[in-house]
Amino acid sequence: MKKNLLLVCFLQLLVLLFFYSDIIIGANKYLMGIEHDGMKNYFMFSYYVKHFDQLFMHKGFAYPFGEYIFKSDSHPLLAIVFGVLGTMVPFIKNHTVGVLNFIMILNPIITAGILYKIFYFLKVKSSFAIIASVGIASLSPQFLLLTVGHYSQVYSFFIPLNILLVLKLFEQKEVKYTNKILWLILIGFLIHTYIGAMLVALNMSILLVQFFFLKMNRKLLMRFLLANLLPLAVIIILFLFDPIEGRPEFKINAYHRAAFCNVFLPRYSDFHFLYDWVFDFSFQNKYKWSVKGTYIGLASNIFIISFFLLMAVKLFKKQGREFFTKFGEINFVLLSSGILVLLYSFGLPTIVDNGFILGKIPFASQIIAVERFSYVFYYVICISSVVFFYRFCNKNKFQKAFVFGIISLFLFESYAMHAYIDAKIPGRANVLSEEIFDSYYDFDEWNIDISEYDAILPIPIYIRHFLPFTRGGSYSSEELSMALSVRTGLPLMAVFLSRPSVNNSQIVLNFVENPKDSSLIETYNNKRILVVHTNEINNKYEQDLISNLDTVLFSNGKIIVSEIETNSWFKKRKEDIDN
Numbered sequence: 001m002k003k004n005l006l007l008v009c010f011l012q013l014l015v016l017l018f019f020y021s022d023i024i025i026g027a028n029k030y031l032m033g034i035e036h037d038g039m040k041n042y043f044m045f046s047y048y049v050k051h052f053d054q055l056f057m058h059k060g061f062a063y064p065f066g067e068y069i070f071k072s073d074s075h076p077l078l079a080i081v082f083g084v085l086g087t088m089v090p091f092i093k094n095h096t097v098g099v100l101n102f103i104m105i106l107n108p109i110i111t112a113g114i115l116y117k118i119f120y121f122l123k124v125k126s127s128f129a130i131i132a133s134v135g136i137a138s139l140s141p142q143f144l145l146l147t148v149g150h151y152s153q154v155y156s157f158f159i160p161l162n163i164l165l166v167l168k169l170f171e172q173k174e175v176k177y178t179n180k181i182l183w184l185i186l187i188g189f190l191i192h193t194y195i196g197a198m199l200v201a202l203n204m205s206i207l208l209v210q211f212f213f214l215k216m217n218r219k220l221l222m223r224f225l226l227a228n229l230l231p232l233a234v235i236i237i238l239f240l241f242d243p244i245e246g247r248p249e250f251k252i253n254a255y256h257r258a259a260f261c262n263v264f265l266p267r268y269s270d271f272h273f274l275y276d277w278v279f280d281f282s283f284q285n286k287y288k289w290s291v292k293g294t295y296i297g298l299a300s301n302i303f304i305i306s307f308f309l310l311m312a313v314k315l316f317k318k319q320g321r322e323f324f325t326k327f328g329e330i331n332f333v334l335l336s337s338g339i340l341v342l343l344y345s346f347g348l349p350t351i352v353d354n355g356f357i358l359g360k361i362p363f364a365s366q367i368i369a370v371e372r373f374s375y376v377f378y379y380v381i382c383i384s385s386v387v388f389f390y391r392f393c394n395k396n397k398f399q400k401a402f403v404f405g406i407i408s409l410f411l412f413e414s415y416a417m418h419a420y421i422d423a424k425i426p427g428r429a430n431v432l433s434e435e436i437f438d439s440y441y442d443f444d445e446w447n448i449d450i451s452e453y454d455a456i457l458p459i460p461i462y463i464r465h466f467l468p469f470t471r472g473g474s475y476s477s478e479e480l481s482m483a484l485s486v487r488t489g490l491p492l493m494a495v496f497l498s499r500p501s502v503n504n505s506q507i508v509l510n511f512v513e514n515p516k517d518s519s520l521i522e523t524y525n526n527k528r529i530l531v532v533h534t535n536e537i538n539n540k541y542e543q544d545l546i547s548n549l550d551t552v553l554f555s556n557g558k559i560i561v562s563e564i565e566t567n568s569w570f571k572k573r574k575e576d577i578d579n
Helices: 002-025 038-050 076-088 090-094 096-121 126-138 141-147 158-172 176-191 193-213 218-240 272-276 281-286 298-316 320-327 329-345 348-353 371-392 397-424 434-440 475-488 502-513 518-524 540-547 566-578
Strands: 455-459 462-464 528-534 551-555 559-565
Touching (some): 002 397, 038 076, 038 090, 038 096, 038 475, 076 090, 076 096, 096 126, 096 158, 126 371, 141 371, 158 176, 158 193, 158 329, 158 371, 176 218, 193 218, 193 371, 298 320, 298 371, 298 397, 320 329, 320 371, 329 371, 371 397, 455 475, 455 502, 455 540, 475 528, 502 540, 518 566
Parallel strands (some): 455 528
Antiparallel strands (some): 551 559
8 A cells, every 4th residue: 555655646746746846846936826815825924934923913914903813814823833943943934935835736745645545445446546546636626726825725635634534433433533533623724714614514514414314323423523513612712812803794695605617517627618518608707716616527527427327227226225335335424425515615504594593693604605615525526436436337347447537537637727727827936035035126225224114004005805995005016015024024004814803904094094093193103114115006195195205215116115204294194184
């Protein structure tokens, strides 16, 4: 087994090198993208690790308030680990992007290895298991998150590892697996809430299926239940102790739901033409998630059709018991559970509840009807398809060749998806590295004593995301200000999070747009602020601020670096208002 496991990992590495060799070899040279959430999520991790100060607070955004590390989308557990390590190994501090890129790009190797162990456990022949493991890991829809900057959710090994532990738990009935599941879910929650939530959703579905349809070891299942509830309780407690007040609540809506067209139909596939004969793809454009989607692959779609046709035939011939026995009890449990989670991602709970109960539960509104839960279905249906074809179509050489061809479709189809991703990344030189930033922005020519300033104000200012007074800023102002913040350690007077504090964000914005606000005097009194702006069109408020800047410290035609003393700014604005 060990040799085959090493072969799987090696083959997966070759796939990754084929598409992403630049990033793997020069991990610290490139940002995989600065659009969408890309720059922000690199910034959140890099600033925290490089300027590690407070364990649970991220001081980079919303100066002087900061942000709670578990709401910062900065891979909190990894950020804390590397933040501590960075105090002992300074090399890490200037290679934060390299560390993150390396972990993200190479995590599919772990995924492929775990998938092989699952197929080994399910007694799938090694030759089929090897190609299936590499193919399923390569077609993983989580790769597409690299193109939109959702970096803390790309870790594809969590779901297969959870499946493997569950298989071993119900086969060997040993308590040690419940402990491992507990730690896996907790780690998932501490990297991103959705990861832990997906694992809990899968495991609760397994418990539900076990409870209604199969005999149970009640003591073991109680331990399994606790292994899921305890990590969930931990993350809820951490959220309840959030020191930042006034966050907006997400509303439950259909905006981020999964749908048939982005789960069962491809966006990027060389077999697109086959689906075109039957399906209308125009529906994909109605769903935001269709840009990424959770396409399960042609092999899995063939499996779904074959499975239900064969089951119907066997039931008609009164051979149902033989069919279910051959497929395997645990496979039925997994398949049924995966379908339940898929229905969850389609928004079934909200359709049934219609906001009557779930809409009144703050935490529930963040994880109900989220399309990412369909990732669970992807791994379950892919594993089930391999097991099905292997067990039902493996009698002679022709059938074995057919099974090998079907399984190979996972790897073959992944090419189109990776070609799309490869065209998107690497998208930018890593300006979060000191050397690259200094060269890219001529930092050596600035001649500015950074120690004299308290924060950086980017113009155009950006206050994002789910706020009633959102300001979009611009990609150039975001990139420049975040890179300068990481380079200097000065926090940003800007906000870029999913659910930032409404009150704190309004105070930051008022510095530019409503400086007569009395709360500003107490917050920013006697501060010197470094103002960094570009030549993009500014609104009236930003133009007023620029016209009142005290001194231009540096300008190269693209970037203007100035300073402003808050007392002077407040005084001038008061005089303007009085006049």
